[in-house]
Amino acid sequence: MSDRELNEKPSIDTQLATLQAEYIANLYERVLPVLSLWQDYIASNYSPELLRDVYRKVHAIAGTSSILNVKPIDRLSNQVQIKIQAVLQATDIEMMLIAEIALILNEILDVVKSGDINAPPINLNT
Amino acid sequence: MTTCPELERVLYIEDEPDIRLVAEIALRQVGGLNVITCAGGEEGLSLIHDFMPQLIILDVMMPGMDGPQILCKIRDLPEFKTTPVVFITAKVQADEVEQFKRLGAANVISKPFNPMTLADDVRAIWAACYE
Numbered sequence: 001m002s003d004r005e006l007n008e009k010p011s012i013d014t015q016l017a018t019l020q021a022e023y024i025a026n027l028y029e030r031v032l033p034v035l036s037l038w039q040d041y042i043a044s045n046y047s048p049e050l051l052r053d054v055y056r057k058v059h060a061i062a063g064t065s066s067i068l069n070v071k072p073i074d075r076l077s078n079q080v081q082i083k084i085q086a087v088l089q090a091t092d093i094e095m096m097l098i099a100e101i102a103l104i105l106n107e108i109l110d111v112v113k114s115g116d117i118n119a120p121p122i123n124l125n126t
Numbered sequence: 127m128t129t130c131p132e133l134e135r136v137l138y139i140e141d142e143p144d145i146r147l148v149a150e151i152a153l154r155q156v157g158g159l160n161v162i163t164c165a166g167g168e169e170g171l172s173l174i175h176d177f178m179p180q181l182i183i184l185d186v187m188m189p190g191m192d193g194p195q196i197l198c199k200i201r202d203l204p205e206f207k208t209t210p211v212v213f214i215t216a217k218v219q220a221d222e223v224e225q226f227k228r229l230g231a232a233n234v235i236s237k238p239f240n241p242m243t244l245a246d247d248v249r250a251i252w253a254a255c256y257e
Contacts (some may be wrong), residue, residue, distance in 0.1 A: 015151055023144050059187055063146045063216050066238035070148065121242065 008115050016122045020068045024119060027073065027112045030061055038105055055084045070119045076108045130256035133249055137179035138163045139170040139196060140214070141188040148241055149183075157245020166204050167191035171199055172207065181252055182206075185236070186226075187217035201230060210255045212248065214239070 010018070027067040034057045062077035064070075083101045087094055111117060132146070136159050136211045146163040156198050157196045173224060177204040182200065184193035188236055193213050200206045210232035217220075223234045232254075235244070 009155075012151055012241070013156055015155075019144060019147055049193065054185065056189065059216070060142055063237050064142050067145055067148055069238075108170065 004006065016068075020119055023064060023068050024070060024117050026051075027070075027117075029051070031055050031108055031112050034058060034061070035105060035109060038102070042098075046098070048088060049058060051084060055081060055088070058084065067083060067121045067122075068119070072118055073108060076104055076111070079107075080104050090121060128256050130253050131180070133180055133252040135159050135177060135179045136161045136181050136183060136248065137170060137174065137177060138183040139188070139193075140167075140183075140185040141165055141168060142185070145185075145237075149239075149244065150242040152241035152247065156242055157248070159245055159248075161247060167196035167199065168194065171203075174200070175204070178205070179209065181210045181212065181232075181248065183212045183214055186213050195225075198231055202209070212251055240242070 009015075025086050034054060037050065037054050037057060041054055044050050058077050059082045062074060062081055065074040065077060074112070080101055083097050083104070087101070093117060132214075136153055138146070138161060140147050140149065140163060143165070146165070150163055162173065162179070164173070167190060170182075173176045183194055186193040193215075197211050200209065200211065211230065212233055212235055213226045213231045214235045214237060215226075216237040226234050232255055235247055239247070244254065244255060
């Protein structure tokens with residue numbers, strides 16, 4: 001990379017802030033497939049395979065949200081992961097857990113649709 | 127004790143595009159490493175001989191081949207039998223770290239990683255491989 005290219009490149013915190021803003025702007029498109037898959041899971045009469053697919057998608061959102069400091073989505077998607085793991089480990093269908101997962105997924109959708117997402121700058125100094 | 131060579135080339139396999147971008151900033155721009163990121167195991171394995179990474183970072187949970195499966199494929203390659211492999215995963219528990227080490231990982235980095243210290247963390251793992 002030349003000195004000129006280096007000088008023209010935005011600062012690291014500017015690049016991270018841009019990534020964070022773009023991620024938040026596109027979150028709705030990322031959350032919709034999770035909800036669709038969740039509906040498929042319910043319609044399938046609780047197929048564990050489909051639930052594992054839901055888990056993988058939520059896990060991806062949780063991981064990216066944590067690194068990009070998108071706090072509410074990080075928190076909610078982690079809650080969903082924990083409850084999905086509990087459902088997968090249970091011997092019987094746990095309807096209460098399934099209802100709780102549905103509620104949290106709806107909460108994620110509400111947060112994303114509201115556009116009011118608390119995302120502090122990615123901490124560069126810790 | 128073997129002298130620790132300088133770490134220069136790192137391959138990072140991660141399916142999430144946003145995390146790849148943050149890792150590129152962290153490892154290349156902050157850490158000064160020569161890093162190639164790719165989205166999955168097949169892509170990573172296809173370029174491993176051209177790039178000859180000294181250290182490989184693998185996300186654990188990915189569609190298709192997951193991190194441990196990619197590690198097995200890497201270990202099948204004679205040139206990479208001892209190349210340090212680092213797993214990166216969310217909220218890792220102590221027993222999981224030991225499980226990943228038993229699989230052959232040099233260490234585990236937990237998400238969320240700090241972009242300003244990721245390269246230092248990777249270099250520390252690299253140095254520990256030569257102690």
